Amino acid sequence: MRDRRAPGRPRVIRRVLIANRGEIAVRVIRTCERLGIETVLAASEADRRSLPARLADKTIVIGPASAAASYLSTDAVVGAALAARADAVHPGYGFLSENPALARACEAAGVVFVGPGAQTLEAAGDKLAAREHAIAAGLPVLPGGLVGGKARSPAAGAGSANVACGTAEALAASIGFPVLVKAAGGGGGRGLRVVRDPAALAGAIAVASAEADAAFGDPRVYLERYVARARHVEVQLLGDGGTVIHLGDRDCSVQRRYQKLIEEAPAPLLGGALREAMHDAALALGTRLGYRGLGTVEFLVDAGAGAFYFLEVNARIQVEHPVTEAVTGLDLVAEQIAVAEGRPVRLRQGEISLTGHAIECRVNAEDPADGFLPSPGTVTTAVFPASARADTHIQDGEQVPPHYDSLLAKVIARGPDRASALNTLRRALETTEIGGVRTNLRLHRELLASQEFAAGAVDTGFLARWLEETPPSVQKNEKAATGG
Numbered sequence: 001m002r003d004r005r006a007p008g009r010p011r012v013i014r015r016v017l018i019a020n021r022g023e024i025a026v027r028v029i030r031t032c033e034r035l036g037i038e039t040v041l042a043a044s045e046a047d048r049r050s051l052p053a054r055l056a057d058k059t060i061v062i063g064p065a066s067a068a069a070s071y072l073s074t075d076a077v078v079g080a081a082l083a084a085r086a087d088a089v090h091p092g093y094g095f096l097s098e099n100p101a102l103a104r105a106c107e108a109a110g111v112v113f114v115g116p117g118a119q120t121l122e123a124a125g126d127k128l129a130a131r132e133h134a135i136a137a138g139l140p141v142l143p144g145g146l147v148g149g150k151a152r153s154p155a156a157g158a159g160s161a162n163v164a165c166g167t168a169e170a171l172a173a174s175i176g177f178p179v180l181v182k183a184a185g186g187g188g189g190r191g192l193r194v195v196r197d198p199a200a201l202a203g204a205i206a207v208a209s210a211e212a213d214a215a216f217g218d219p220r221v222y223l224e225r226y227v228a229r230a231r232h233v234e235v236q237l238l239g240d241g242g243t244v245i246h247l248g249d250r251d252c253s254v255q256r257r258y259q260k261l262i263e264e265a266p267a268p269l270l271g272g273a274l275r276e277a278m279h280d281a282a283l284a285l286g287t288r289l290g291y292r293g294l295g296t297v298e299f300l301v302d303a304g305a306g307a308f309y310f311l312e313v314n315a316r317i318q319v320e321h322p323v324t325e326a327v328t329g330l331d332l333v334a335e336q337i338a339v340a341e342g343r344p345v346r347l348r349q350g351e352i353s354l355t356g357h358a359i360e361c362r363v364n365a366e367d368p369a370d371g372f373l374p375s376p377g378t379v380t381t382a383v384f385p386a387s388a389r390a391d392t393h394i395q396d397g398e399q400v401p402p403h404y405d406s407l408l409a410k411v412i413a414r415g416p417d418r419a420s421a422l423n424t425l426r427r428a429l430e431t432t433e434i435g436g437v438r439t440n441l442r443l444h445r446e447l448l449a450s451q452e453f454a455a456g457a458v459d460t461g462f463l464a465r466w467l468e469e470t471p472p473s474v475q476k477n478e479k480a481a482t483g484g
Contacts (some may be wrong), residue, residue, distance in 0.1 A: 010342040011112060013088045017042055017081040018056065019102075020092030021071065022407060023393045024317070025052035028090050031333040040084040042077055044070035046401040051393045060084060065403045071095040078105045088112035088340060090333075094405065097316040098125050114340040116293045116315045123289060124313035128184045128222060134310040137288040139281045142300070142309045143175050144224030146184070147205055171223050172201055178226040181208040185218030187312055189258030194226055229459045231301040232260075233267045233308070235282035236324050238335055239291035240345045246279050246286075247328050248354045250320055252298075253460050254447065256372060261440070261463065262447065263320035264359040265327050268418055268456035271306065278308055285313070294321075294336050303457060319362065319410070322391060326358035326414040357421040358414040361429065361448075363392075364406040367438040368467075376402035381435030388413040388428035400437050408434065418456065422448060446470070 015038040018025050025041060029052060032039045041056035046065035053059040060080045063070030070076060072095055081089050089106050091097035091114065100118035107113065116124070123129050134141055147168045172179050172195070181204050183191025191212030193204040205221060213219035232255065236247040251267035252260045267275070282297035296318050298311040321332050339345065365375045379398045384390035392409035394400070400408065413428055415421035426448050432441060447453055452462060 011087070013037060013112060013337055013341050015040065015084065015086045015088075016114070016337075017060075017077070017084055017086035017089045017111075018052070018092065019071065019077045019080075019089050020095055020097070021047050021050065021052060021393075021404065023391045023409060024092040024319075026055060026393045027391055028092065028333055029055050031331055031337070034331075035334060035337065037337070040080070040086055042071075042080045044403075046399075046403055049399075051395060051398060058084065065401060067095065067403060074099070074102050074105050077102060078109050078111070081106070081111045082109055086111060088114050088337075090114040090336075091316065093316050093319055098314070100125065112340050114293070114336055116289075116291065116295065120289050120291060121315050124295070124315040125186070126184060127182065127187070127312055128220070130313050131310065133288055134285055137281075137284040139285055139310040140308065142225040142227070144179075144222055145171055146220065146222045147171065147181075168201060168205055168223065169198065172198065175223060175225050178228075180224045180226045181205055181221050182224055183208065183212035183216060183218070184220035184222055185212060185216035187258075187314075190215040191221060192258055227300055227302055227309070229302075229304070229461060231267070231303055231457065231459050232298065232311075233270070233278065233301045234296045234298040234314075234318075235279055236318075236321070236332075237282055237286045237291055237295045237297060238332075238339070238345055239286055239293065239295070240339050240343070241290055241292040243345045244283055244286035244291050245345060245347065245349045245352060246282055247324050247330065247332075247352060249275060249278060250323055252320060253458050254453070254463055255460050256463050256467075260320065261362050262359065262444070262453075263323055264357065264418070264421075265323040266354060266357065268357075269303070270301070274301070274303075274306060274308065281308075281310070285310075289313075293339055294318075294332055319407070320360055322389060322410060322412045323358040323360045326389070326412060327354045327356055328352060329355070356414055356416050357418040358412060359418075359421050359425050360410050360412040361425065361444045362407055362440075363409040363411060363432070363434065363444070364440050365400045365408050365437045366406045366440055368440050368443045370438075372440075374402065374406045375438035376400045377437045379408075379434060379436045381433050383431070383433040384409065384411070385428040385431045387431075388424060390432075394434070408437075408439065419454075422454065 017040045019042045029039050039056045041059045042062045062076040096102040100121040103113045103118040178196040181193040191208045193208045195204045208221050209219045232252045235249050249267045250265045252263045254262035294317050296314040299308045301308045366372045382394050389412040413425035
């Protein structure tokens with residue numbers, strides 16, 4: 001399977017339509033400005049006066065506030081690209097960034113899609129298809145299979161393939177409780193349930209299937225063994241359809257409801273052999289897919305057992321890409337654009353140098369003291385530190401609409417080692433102020449001050465445990481704090 005452009009001279013991209021919003025739109029605009037590329041923002045009515053709209057060379061309104069009628073409309077995005085005479089569409093992350101229909105529509109319209117081709121997006125976007133490719137590439141996977149579907153026979157090695165299944169109950173029994181119910185057509189925590197009791201299996205499957213259908217238009221779910229106290233580690237790939245290299249790894253284990261909050265590079269406290277094996281596994285899968293563009297192979301790590309398992313492929317730029325930029329010195333958006341133009345990857349694996357450590361916090365408009373409910377409104381204060389990188393789309397007076405993801409900013413600190421990066425980030429967050437909407441700033445300050453996080457190697461259950469152990473006064477202070 002190869003994701004390769006037709007041979008010929010590279011196509012120079014001079015004008016890009018950015019089919020996204022928020023901080024990633026600003027991020028793409030900044031790189032395009034540096035490269036001398038004109039930017040056109042595809043914005044909804046709710047975002048027509050946003051910071052990205054003010055920074056772009058031109059803005060085209062593609063629909064009402066509803067994402068379904070604007071950012072999720074392939075026709076609206078491609079129509080805007082044609083109207084703008086754009087050479088390329090950059091989809092950012094989320095929305096249509098991993099949608100093969102958009103990649104195909106761009107190709108049909110003669111517009112470059114800044115990302116993998118439709119065939120790769122289909123293979124990566126369907127979790128079961130990605131799992132099969134991972135198995136074929138020799139990656140370890142957790143025992144599991146499609147609910148009620150026909151599965152592969154176990155391959156050599158424990159936990160390396162789908163187990164045979166008939167009914168959901170039989171499959172779960174063969175895997176062993178607890179099990180995960182997972183959506184086949186997408187991720188982000190939607191259509192995902194942990195089932196510890198066989199009596200709760202049928203209900204969990206029904207709820208997860210309905211949620212997956214609503215979120216992805218695909219009701220299929222599968223079961224997989226649940227690993228407690230696991231870490232979430234991912235490997236960044238860059239490919240040109242032939243050559244694939246890795247840009248190191250990241251730890252994304254601090255999560256709430258399967259949504260990442262804190263990420264760092266490199267992943268701390270991984271043994272050298274385990275880290276190298278994960279890099280090799282990611283490269284093997286990227287090579288099998290003939291990967292073109294930026295992509296991330298995500299793994300579940302059972303550090304106690306010295307084992308890792310394939311989770312999924314994210315075929316786009318990641319929210320957490322700045323920590324990789326910080327330790328590699330690369331501009332990943334620029335690398336994306338170069339590959340999209342049809343140019344080969346300009347670096348060999350041996351030329352990738354990882355220096356220092358970087359940690360990123362996602363600052364969201366949400367209320368941790370009230371179940372992390374979103375907090376739309378008008379930003380009255382927005383102050384970010386000079387001591388750390390801040391990727392954001394908000395300024396004083398900026399509107400935070402209720403229609404989209406709650407991400408306001410990412411604060412990223414780098415240091416020669418993890419301890420220094422953590423200290424820099426702690427100081428940076430103390431001088432970060434956002435007023436007018438509730439945020440999780442105080443939560444981040446408390447998390448980064450905890451001994452468990454400072455020790456490293458936290459698992460995906462860390463935040464839930466920390467919230468249970470946090471005194472009520474801290475959560476009350478969170479709600480009352482200005483900018484927090």
